[in-house]
Amino acid sequence: MDAERGFWLQLMLLAMVASIWLSLKLLTTYRLYQQHHARSPRPSKTNMNAPAAQPVPGAGIALAQPPDLNTTVHTLTQNAPSARYRFPLGWSCVAGRSALSQAAFVGYINHILLTAQSDGGKDTWAIGALLSLSALHSARELQLCVIDGKGLDFVGWRGLPHAWRLALTPDEIAPAMRALSAERERRRRILSAAGVSKWEAYRGGDLPLLVTYVSELALLQDATSAKDLERWLNSELAAGRAFGMRYIVATQTASNFATRWRSQISLYVDGFQPSQSQDTPNTGLRTNEIVRSSAVPPSDLPAPPTGAGIFCIVHGRDAVNIRAPLIDDDERFRWLEALRAASGASAHPDAQEVLPTPLESVANSVLNVPGSGGAPLVSEDERQAIIAAAQLEPSRRKVCQRVFNTTGGRAWEKVKQVCDEAGVLLGEGRLVTVE
């Protein structure tokens, strides 16, 4: 009996020693884990670049000194190597480092409302987005329409292969609006004849994404009337999306305009506003909802000139403060020249046949954005050839052989990237298509 009790006592003692040892081990491991994570904070989802970043006082996490447009486009391509029609939103300061926020037109962004008081940096933000899109897409993939009429900001864009139409004086505005409606109808006919329900499914290769920038909505009202403008916005914004047309509509505040078309807006970019009453019309959220998202609402942002280029970006219920890269006249001129040179437009300004603008050539030779590293850059022609071959071949290797006459290196990466994006040939040997 005593021997049995002794045995159980010994066993309990052993169990106690083992549990103390285990607890100490767990504690040490947890401390090590904590120390490691204190030394190396997790990178933010949006990626980072220069160290020792500082936010603008009173502007949430908006970065005080954002990198230039070159670095911005470089970071954009690193963050989202394969996303099409991506563009930068602006820079923030996350855990002491600069972080770029970005979005993409095809996928989840429909139309954009861009607002801020005078000199808030609206044109500069839009120019950054349009130049980035142009650098990353050929004129066959992307066309731009600019309706300005308030200054000289877009004069240098004339003759650019990406420029579908520029309305830069008040008398050019109404015809440009009619041309956009006619283009929408033309696209409707093409898509309907091709038997597809939306632009994204069309494989004809002759309908580039058409992005229209309206630099001041009030000028469109002056060129037409409040009623006509409302009708035009309602139909163009509601229907344009399905036909590969996107709008960036800028104005000082949207509160002076009818509300229906605003339901088509999926991204709000709002800079300084003088009163809380302006927050909701320009962001779609109430002031306290923006604060709950840990962002500074437009009515609390610093006013220009200190606050120029600082915006509150709202998508759904998420809000973030950013500062856009400042693009001065010289830089803009260099970019436009680079885009012209890369597409051969400077040699043939009136050329009908527009050459594509592959990112590699713009990036490597002219704009100094490294093209190596990250995912391969696939031209629209290559993309279409890969998709077509994927309908015929049973495996990605065979697709690669058919399109590039090789099965390795960058060619293989391109095939992999396009197949992943399109959701085809996910299993070797059979054709799988995902919605």
Ligand SMILES: Nc1ncnc2c1ncn2[C@@H]1O[C@H](COP(=O)(O)OP(=O)(O)OP(=O)(O)O)[C@@H](O)[C@H]1O
């Ligand atoms: N990202 C930025 N960072 C710093 N300063 C900026 C930035 N963007 C613009 N600015 C400054 O603000 C000035 C006005 O910019 P911009 O013309 O883009 O504003 P806007 O909102 O379009 O003005 P307006 O409505 O009066 O035409 C620029 O000349 C520049 O000095």
